Amino acid sequence: MSDLDHRVGVREANLVIRNLRLSNVNEANSDSLIEEIDRLFGIDEVSYNIQQGVIHLAYDATHIDLERIEATIRKHGAALHNDWWTQTKEGYYQFVDQNIKDNATHKPWSCHQSPQRSHRKRK
Template identity: 60%
Template sequence: MCDFEHRPGVKEATLVVRNLRLTGVDNQNLETLKTDIVKSFGIDDVTYNEKSEVIYLTYDASHINLEGIEAVIRKHGANIHNDWWTHVKESYYQFVDKNIKDNANHQPHSCHKPPPGSKIS
């Protein structure tokens, strides 16, 4: 895949796939919940499995993080499931998302370049 096969602002190199179990999702808030998440910059795809109550998210971790998505979920009356495994996955996702964002913003340094302002060519 290449960057052209994703929504605007989503880069293949920083694309992540996440799945979390939710509570409080019903027919009344499901569509508005998905629509609000999709409107966020950096989201590539959102699907929800009603039988297993799991939301599947694909997004660019350099533009958006899981905390922002969870805020939208809570705004619509739903929440992340309160079990041990979901909390472990959520913490791991947050850790990885932060590393991806930090690495995307990092400017590499090379010791083999002359210092700025020197007249060495």
């Protein structure tokens, strides 16, 4: 896939896919919740499986992070499920998102740069 296969602002190199369980989601608030998350800049794809209570997210981690998505979820009266596995995944996802964001702005350096070539002919 290339960057052209995604929404505007989403780069393939920074794309992450997340699956998290939610609680307090019903048919009344699930549609508005998904629509608002889908409108956020950096979101490539979002869906919600109401039978399993799992939200599927694909987003560019340099433009949006899990905390902003969680704020939108809480705004609609829902929350991340309060079990140890969901909390463990959330912590790991936040770590990876921050790492991607930091690496995107980092300028590489090296003390082992190759010297500039002289324009002499080799014998």
